[in-house]
Amino acid sequence: MVRYSILAVAFAILGAEASPCRPTTVTSVAEASSTIASDTTVTALATTVTTALVETTSTALEETTSTAVAETTTTTEAPACVETQVVVNPGFDDSDSNKSPWxxxxxxxxxxxxxxxxxxxxxxxxxxxxxxxxxxxxxxxxxxxxxxxxxxxxxxxxxxxxxxxxxxxxxxxxxxxxxxxxxxxxxxxxxxxxxxxxxxxxxxxxxxxxxxxxxxxxxxxxxxxxxxxxxxxxxx
Incomplete structure (x- = not known):
């Protein structure tokens, strides 16, 4: 009677300590997997979106600035000055009979x-x-x-x-x-x-x-x- 009781008690103690180990292992793996998947996905998406926006904005600004400067320079060029004497018949020598257009x-x-x-x-x-x-x-x-x-x-x-x-x-x-x-x-x-x-x-x-x-x-x-x-x- 005494021997049976000791074995029964030992079995009961060992069984009670072993049963919580299984859920602890499963929970740990699930949490690790969930964390890794989440971090990886967010980082990749953020990198892709940021790169696309930067490249698009840079290209648009460069093209707009270059076109505006070129057009302004072309349309504001002043005509060349030409030295010109504008009086007609300046020496009164065009005719011996009249001074026209004077x-x-x-x-x-x-x-x-x-x-x-x-x-x-x-x-x-x-x-x-x-x-x-x-x-x-x-x-x-x-x-x-x-x-x-x-x-x-x-x-x-x-x-x-x-x-x-x-x-x-x-x-x-x-x-x-x-x-x-x-x-x-x-x-x-x-x-x-x-x-x-x-x-x-x-x-x-x-x-x-x-x-x-x-x-x-x-x-x-x-x-x-x-x-x-x-x-x-x-x-x-």
Whole structure:
């Protein structure tokens, strides 16, 4: 009776300790498998999505920037400046009978021009007088240099003296001129003019002459009038 009881107790004890081992092993494997599968899947998906987004964004930005810069540069190029003399018949040599396209006062003369064969001559009488010579210019855009030559060539019964003025104008702009007060040979003059920020569709280039003094007759000649568009450093 005693032996049976000891074996029964031993079996009961061993059975009680062994039975919890089986579920412990199964639970551990299941948890490990679940953890590995989950981590692997998330990492792979995250890497794939991130790479695709970065590559797409980079390509789109590069293409957009390159196209915009190229188009802007092409459309904003300024036209090249060409130095051009715009006065027609600057030396009054196109005809021996008229001064066209010049209009106003003055008559052609072959008496001692600055450059042959002709010049334009203005005659003032009885101690006073005024005259104006003009030509219409078109499409003025930029900076220009006006050049011309004048001379007081003769006078009749000149007493105490005389005072004259030669004033060039471009449209409504008056430029510095010359003030003859004695007999003098050919004298060059030069002034600059600018159209400003906008082109001028049409303007008259004019010379206004006035004389006062003690004389019966006084003659002033003008020749070689040029109005030249300036380019490069000289345009400043």
């Amino acid at each position: 209009f106003g006062d003055g008559s052609l003369t072959t008496d001692g021009p600055n450059t042959a064969p002709n010049a334009i001559s203005f005659v003032f009488s009885n101690g006073q007088g005024s005259a104006q010579l003009s030509q219409t210019l078109t499409n003025l855009d930029g900076n220009y240099r006006l050049s011309y030559n004048w001379a007081v060539v003769s006078g009749v019964n000149v007493g105490a003296g005389f005072s004259c003025s030669i004033t060039p104008k471009v449209g409504g702009d008056t430029l510095p001129g010359a003030d003859p007060y004695e007999f003098v040979g050919w004298t060059p003059e030069s002034q600059t003019w600018s159209s400003g920020s906008e082109a001028v569709a049409q303007a008259d280039l004019s010379f206004v002459l006035e004389c006062f003094g003690e004389y019966d007759q006084l003659t002033i000649n003008i020749d070689d009038i040029t109005f030249t568009k300036l380019c490069g450093p000289q345009a400043k």
